[in-house]
Structure formats: structure tokens, C-alpha cells
Amino acid sequence: MRKWMIYGATGYTGKLIAREAVSRGMSPILGGRNADKLRLLAKELSLEFQVFTLDEANAEKLENIHLVLHCAGPFNLTSKPMIQACLAAKAHYLDITGEISVFEHAHTQHKQAVEQDIILCPGVGFDVIPTDCTALKLKEELPDAIELSLGFDSDSGISPGTFKTMIQGMGSGSMQRKDRVLKPVALGSQRRSVDFGRGTCSAMGIPWGDVSTAFYTTGIPTISTWIPMSKSKRQSARLMGTLGLLLSSNWVKTQLQKQVEQRVKGPDSEFRANTPAYIWGEAINEKGVIKVARIQTANVYDLTIYGSLEIVKRLLNQKIEGGYYTPAGLFGSKLVETLTGSGTFEIDTFYPR
Structure with a gap:
């Protein structure tokens, strides 16, 4: 089974996604910077967890991680270091942002994502x-x-x-x-x-x-x-x-x-x-x-749960050419109807x- 991580798992939306993931039989690794909060949530859900800050995010921290669902905002401050870590680790990057600057930055990383054969797809929640x-x-x-x-x-x-x-x-x-x-x-x-x-x-x-x-x-x-x-x-x-x-x-x-x-x-x-x-x-x-x-x-929050986990599930089970994508660019206009x-x-x- 391919490993994947929810980073920012102890935030409001991160917790909702983690709990729903477990109810669906999924086993994400919980990630974040607060050891005490992560330990409590990991114990509640019987999941593994990793503690590191975004300043520490790198290929070593994401070793053997196939995909990161990044839920720690504000994303205009947090997305760049996690994208760079995912590029270095060759891990798919997803997030739940709606911030224009994040989408524009991720788009500039398309060539590197193609070279590393990973997906960069911010905005896999209600946004957007x-x-x-x-x-x-x-x-x-x-x-x-x-x-x-x-x-x-x-x-x-x-x-x-x-x-x-x-x-x-x-x-x-x-x-x-x-x-x-x-x-x-x-x-x-x-x-x-x-x-x-x-x-x-x-x-x-x-x-x-x-x-x-x-x-x-x-x-x-x-x-x-x-x-x-x-x-x-x-x-x-x-x-x-x-x-x-x-x-x-x-x-x-x-x-x-x-x-x-x-x-x-x-x-x-x-x-x-x-x-x-x-x-x-x-x-x-x-x-x-x-x-x-x-x-x-x-x-909007429930759709973020359902949408992000649907895209996680598909990327864990499908092979798609690396690069920058939007959600509909990845899976078509009918995605939301599912x-x-x-x-x-x-x-x-x-x-x-």
C-alpha cells in the first residue's frame, strides 16, 4: 500500500479529512509541527504520525511518501516549502487552498513536476x-x-x-x-x-x-x-x-x-x-x-473532505503523467458530480x- 500524508492534520479541516479517511479504510500518516496535538489525534485514529516544521520539510522527511495532502495554511506562506519538499522527494502535492498566488506559483513549477514525474494540484477542496x-x-x-x-x-x-x-x-x-x-x-x-x-x-x-x-x-x-x-x-x-x-x-x-x-x-x-x-x-x-x-x-467543508479524499484515492491507484494540474484538468468536469x-x-x- 502506497503511503500518504496529511500535513496540518490537527487543524479544523485536517482533522475532518483524517477522520473521514479512517472511516473509509484509508491510513494516512499524520504530519504537522505540534507533537502533542498530533500524538492525541494519532492515538484516537490509530495512525502513524510525523512531527516537523515547514522549515524542516525536505526529501528525508517525506521518504517513502507517495503523496502529501497539505492542509496547513495560510497557503501563501506554507505552500512553497512543501511543494519544494515534494519535488525533492518525488511525492505528489495536493492542497486545499483557494489563494491565487499559490496556484500561480504551482503553475511555474510545471516543468520541474514533469521532470520528477509528480502531480502538483493545489485546490482539491471546495477551493476550487x-x-x-x-x-x-x-x-x-x-x-x-x-x-x-x-x-x-x-x-x-x-x-x-x-x-x-x-x-x-x-x-x-x-x-x-x-x-x-x-x-x-x-x-x-x-x-x-x-x-x-x-x-x-x-x-x-x-x-x-x-x-x-x-x-x-x-x-x-x-x-x-x-x-x-x-x-x-x-x-x-x-x-x-x-x-x-x-x-x-x-x-x-x-x-x-x-x-x-x-x-x-x-x-x-x-x-x-x-x-x-x-x-x-x-x-x-x-x-x-x-x-x-x-x-x-x-x-464547503464537507465538499473539501469528499473532494480531497477522492483525488487522493485516484492518485494512489492511477498513473498520470507528472505536471501541474487543476482538479478538473486531472479528472474532468464530472468530478464534482461524483x-x-x-x-x-x-x-x-x-x-x-
Whole structure:
């Protein structure tokens, strides 16, 4: 049996994935930097564990490890050393990020991944499996699309790790892809109406990972990403954008992260079971034909569990040529439909008058 590791196993999402893995008969090695927490979790699940920091991550620490599922964020700080360790150890690298900078960096490592014959596939959770699959589905429905919009609606709750990632990104504004190039956008300046799957609402553009990944999946040159946002909240977001220097200061981020550690616990299983996610995408071609795709999925954290373990299982049992991949690039647009709690795509077509 090929060995694989969950690094960051004692975090909110890491624990959920580890427990589900064991319930499925899988035996990951638990990895992380906190020996006491790892020992407790390993004892609970009857699993092996390894203690090392990301500064110590190298080929020796990953000896005989076939795959690493990296769950220790914020990923813009933690992904590079783990990717380098995986390249050195010839171990597949997966993570559950939604951070644009991580996707872009991983893409620059494609040549090295090919040479080492390993898979680099960040974003194997809710960030970005369902939206990436939606992007590819729309490309299949409208091959000549020139513009793509993607988004989601969910009352999912928030984990400590996600909160810390948000804090790291405070003050950085939003992002879109325009004519193949990533371009910053003032936070709160992008607005439109969208029916994500439970009625039309006001929406705001956000710096979601798909402005990176969907381009590599589909080649569509212009991409934006959206979530529901009322006018008042959008105005608050614009105010946050004007306070960028203050919000981006290390002192402010450190103080906020301390508050997160003390107060944020993450949604429980009952809450997650009753808060599905609604995924939406829209593609347009030069003739003005519009294709809209929608799909309902499990809660964002549950989909992260199901999605990451599905990709782990497939990579442990399949031989795929090394390189950088997106989730849909690896396993197609139907991947999301195979996950527990997911429906099937519904497609609408609108023609210009």
C-alpha cells in the first residue's frame, strides 16, 4: 500500500479529512509541527504520525511518501516549502487552498513536476473543485467562449484556518483576469445581479482562485469570480479597500489572528449538513450566446473532505503523467458530480435577440 500524508492534520479541516479517511479504510500518516496535538489525534485514529516544521520539510522527511495532502495554511506562506519538499522527494502535492498566488506559483513549477514525474494540484477542496468543474463544463458547452464568470452562494460558516487566510489577504483588493492577464481590481467595485441557485441577488467580485485555475483549465481569456453581497456590505468592502495599508500591516494581522485562535472553532457536523453550497457559472462567446451552469453541492467543508479524499484515492491507484494540474484538468468536469452531496449540472442557454 502506497503511503500518504496529511500535513496540518490537527487543524479544523485536517482533522475532518483524517477522520473521514479512517472511516473509509484509508491510513494516512499524520504530519504537522505540534507533537502533542498530533500524538492525541494519532492515538484516537490509530495512525502513524510525523512531527516537523515547514522549515524542516525536505526529501528525508517525506521518504517513502507517495503523496502529501497539505492542509496547513495560510497557503501563501506554507505552500512553497512543501511543494519544494515534494519535488525533492518525488511525492505528489495536493492542497486545499483557494489563494491565487499559490496556484500561480504551482503553475511555474510545471516543468520541474514533469521532470520528477509528480502531480502538483493545489485546490482539491471546495477551493476550487466545484467552480473548476463548472468552468470546464461551460467550456464543453460553449467551446468558443471568450468570457467566463464563476461564483457560489453558501451559509457555510467559517473555520479558524479560513479566517486566518482571509486576514492574510486583507488590504490586497480583488482580482480578475482580463485578456489572459491577471489584473487587480478595487474591492467592492465589481457588481452585478446573479441567480446562484436560490433566487437573483446582488453580487460582488472577489479574488477567488478560479481567476487563475479556470484559465489553465479552459483557456478562456477573461474571467471573474463572484459571491452574493448586499449593497451595504459591498460599500463596507470598498471602505476596507481604501484602508489597505492599515489592514495589510503585520501588527494588525497578528492581533486579529490571536483573536481567531481564541474565539473561532469552525462549524459543527449538524450545521454543515444543513448548509449546502450553490455553484454558478456563465460563459459568453463573441456572438453573444450565453451558457449558464448551476449545481448544488455539500457544505464547503464537507465538499473539501469528499473532494480531497477522492483525488487522493485516484492518485494512489492511477498513473498520470507528472505536471501541474487543476482538479478538473486531472479528472474532468464530472468530478464534482461524483462527490457525496452533489447534484448534477443544470445548463441554460440564452441567445441574443
